[in-house]
Amino acid sequence: MRASDKAYAALRDDIIEWRLAPGTVLAEVEQSERLGISRTPLREALSRLTAEGLTTTAGGRGVVVTDISLEDIDELFELRETLEGKAAALAAERGDAATFEQLRNELCQAPSLISAGDPARHDYYGLVGRLDTAIDAAIHNSYLAQAMRSLRVHLVRVRRLAADDAERLTAAAAEHAAIAEAIAAGNPRLAEAATTLHLHRSLSHVKATHTPQ
Amino acid sequence: MRASDKAYAALRDDIIEWRLAPGTVLAEVEQSERLGISRTPLREALSRLTAEGLTTTAGGRGVVVTDISLEDIDELFELRETLEGKAAALAAERGDAATFEQLRNELCQAPSLISAGDPARHDYYGLVGRLDTAIDAAIHNSYLAQAMRSLRVHLVRVRRLAADDAERLTAAAAEHAAIAEAIAAGNPRLAEAATTLHLHRSLSHVKATHTPQ
DNA sequence: CACAAGGCGTATGTATACAAAGCTGCCAGT
DNA sequence: ACTGGCAGCTTTGTATACATACGCCTTGTG
Numbered sequence: 334m335r336a337s338d339k340a341y342a343a344l345r346d347d348i349i350e351w352r353l354a355p356g357t358v359l360a361e362v363e364q365s366e367r368l369g370i371s372r373t374p375l376r377e378a379l380s381r382l383t384a385e386g387l388t389t390t391a392g393g394r395g396v397v398v399t400d401i402s403l404e405d406i407d408e409l410f411e412l413r414e415t416l417e418g419k420a421a422a423l424a425a426e427r428g429d430a431a432t433f434e435q436l437r438n439e440l441c442q443a444p445s446l447i448s449a450g451d452p453a454r455h456d457y458y459g460l461v462g463r464l465d466t467a468i469d470a471a472i473h474n475s476y477l478a479q480a481m482r483s484l485r486v487h488l489v490r491v492r493r494l495a496a497d498d499a500e501r502l503t504a505a506a507a508e509h510a511a512i513a514e515a516i517a518a519g520n521p522r523l524a525e526a527a528t529t530l531h532l533h534r535s536l537s538h539v540k541a542t543h544t545p546q
Numbered sequence: 547m548r549a550s551d552k553a554y555a556a557l558r559d560d561i562i563e564w565r566l567a568p569g570t571v572l573a574e575v576e577q578s579e580r581l582g583i584s585r586t587p588l589r590e591a592l593s594r595l596t597a598e599g600l601t602t603t604a605g606g607r608g609v610v611v612t613d614i615s616l617e618d619i620d621e622l623f624e625l626r627e628t629l630e631g632k633a634a635a636l637a638a639e640r641g642d643a644a645t646f647e648q649l650r651n652e653l654c655q656a657p658s659l660i661s662a663g664d665p666a667r668h669d670y671y672g673l674v675g676r677l678d679t680a681i682d683a684a685i686h687n688s689y690l691a692q693a694m695r696s697l698r699v700h701l702v703r704v705r706r707l708a709a710d711d712a713e714r715l716t717a718a719a720a721e722h723a724a725i726a727e728a729i730a731a732g733n734p735r736l737a738e739a740a741t742t743l744h745l746h747r748s749l750s751h752v753k754a755t756h757t758p759q
Numbered sequence: 760c761a762c763a764a765g766g767c768g769t770a771t772g773t774a775t776a777c778a779a780a781g782c783t784g785c786c787a788g789t
Numbered sequence: 790a791c792t793g794g795c796a797g798c799t800t801t802g803t804a805t806a807c808a809t810a811c812g813c814c815t816t817g818t819g
Contacts, residue, residue, distance in 0.1 A: 335772065361801070371774045373586070376801090377593055384597045386692070393781040393800070408687040415632045415690070423624075474621040476700075477628070479599070480693055487689075548802065574771070584804045589771090607812080608770070766815085773808070781800075789792085 337374035340364075341381050348387050348398055349490050355400035359388065385486055403540070406491055410536045413488065414529055416481050420472050421512055421528040422521035428471030433517035436464050440510035447502045457502065464509055471516070495539040508534060550587035553577075554594050561600050561611055562703050568613035572601065598699055616753070619704055623749045626701065627742060629694050633685050634725055634741040635734035641684030646730035649677050653726055656719035660712050670715065677722055684729070708752040721747060 344364070347353040365375040379396050382388045388396045424433070439460055446457045465485070469478040508531035515524035557577070560566040578588040592609050595601040601609045637646070652673055659670045678698070682691040708714075721744035728737035 337772080360799090362799095372801095373773055373775090377590070380590060380593055381597065384594065390801095395800070405689075408689050411636075411687055412689045412693060415628060419628045474624055476618075476621050476625045476697070480625060484689070550802080573769095575769095585771090586803055586805090590802095605811090760819105762817105762819085764815105764817085766813105768811105768813085770811075771809085774806085776803105776805085778803075779800105780802085781798105783798085784796095786795085787793090789790105 335374065336370040337377040340368050340370055340375050341378035343368060344378055344382060345387065345486070348382070349486065349493070351490075351493055353398050355398050357398045358391070358395045359397065360395045385483060387486065387490075401487070401490060403543070406536070406539065409484070409487055409491065410532060413484055414532045416477065416484065417468075417532065418525040418528045420468050420477060420481060421516060421524035423474065423477075424468045424471035425516045425519050425521040425524040427473055428467070428516055430517045430519060432467055432471075433513045436460075436467060437510050437513035437517055440464070440506050440513055443506035443510075444503045447499050447506065454502070457506070461505075461509060464513060468516070491539060494543055496542040498542075501538050505531070505535065548587065549583045550590040553581050553583055553588050553591035556581055557591055557595060558598075558600065558699070561595070562699070562706070564703075564706055566611050568611050570611045571604070571608045572610065573608050598696060600699065600703075614700070614703060616756070619749070619752065622697070622700055622704065623745060626697055627745050629690065629697065630681075630745065631738040631741045633681050633690060633694060634729060634737035636687065636690075637681045637684040638729045638732050638734040638737040640686055641680070641729055643730045643732060645680055645684070646726045649673075649680060650723050650726035650730055653677070653719050653723035656723075657716045660715045660719065667715070670719070674718075674722060677726060681729070704752060707756055709755045711755075714751050718744070718748065 344353070344359070353359075359379060361372050361375055361379070364379075365372045368375065379388060383390060383396060387399060389399050391397045443457050443460060446453045446460075465481075469481065472478065508527065511527040512524060512531060515527045557566070557572070566572075572592060574585050574588055574592070577592075578585045581588065592601060596603060596609060600612060602612050604610045656670050656673060659666045659673075678694075682694065685691060721740065724740040725737060725744060728740045
């Protein structure tokens, strides 16, 4: 693995997991020494982060971790609803029914994973990730898939702001199951509606449990 | 202006204007000598191009200019319809009516620009660009605006494939005027419909006049 | 004659040294 | 006391030298 990839992954995780707070300046020498690499690969990592919008160049004083405000979250979900709604509809038109039927069944049994505690809860997140992957593959549109991937980076960051209590996760699992069911049924409008519903509830939950820093 | 910015702009233009054909390998030393800069800023330029999808790293043999096939164009317009449709609707809800009313009037007089020949035709492209900019500003959503900006790079490349004859440009001006009018009227569904119509006609024109390389 | 293994060459990946540009703080003048 | 400018320092931007890895050609062997 290249040193620049390592630096990129490390910094990206640090930002997403809120170990690096918004406003933190990432000086090149400081970070390169911390990660044990040279400035050159670090600069490439910072470029990639800036291209993704996780950092911005603050002219002269290095790059800083971008802030993410409440308005940002509204904008983020507005775009997310547009992209994922379309993706769900396309998946319903073009996807393989059996794949999503299988995912629906697993999602219906997800509540047992959620209530089982932390290690099993990780399996639940993996299951949701598989649904995302399946939709990405089903839409047959690399540009749309790319746009959603770049969006998910920011969404993970937002999710860390909210309390992922068992109650909300159980409800979310049911909403995901509804999406999978609609896609398996080949009903584009239903799939889009189920996605819209899920995203609105997610947004409400984030805003309700948001803890101001 | 930084050397890396210069290199990025030069390579980006070369690719968009089809002076660098798909499949062309961009060796670092070769390009850095051609542009009169060192390898370091050139590498940053190539990174940015790759992040945008104009080039891809071909594992070991440098970065190559990405191809753009007919399926790509379909996918591109599918995403474009999703994003620009939503943007037009949001602009109708949130935009300033006077701004778009003004743009509509100018677009209605665009045919005279188009028929006047090449130098004036450049003014027409500028006018369409101003409409895009006005929509970007009106939606008040930086993530959506960013997604559309990254798409437009590829769209300019596609546009160069099609013959931009006066007939099509005149029709396109009328379609743009319809979009501006719907936004000025504050009618989201109409604005989205006008955008959908325009994009479908654009796509049809591109596919009809597409000259296989 | 064909296939495989090894060496050579050229490509990218990394480190470091140098240059230039911006911010910070101080000092002097009003 | 406040403001403007200057000097110093810290920062990023660039160039170049070195390391490394991959591909390709050559050569030897089955």
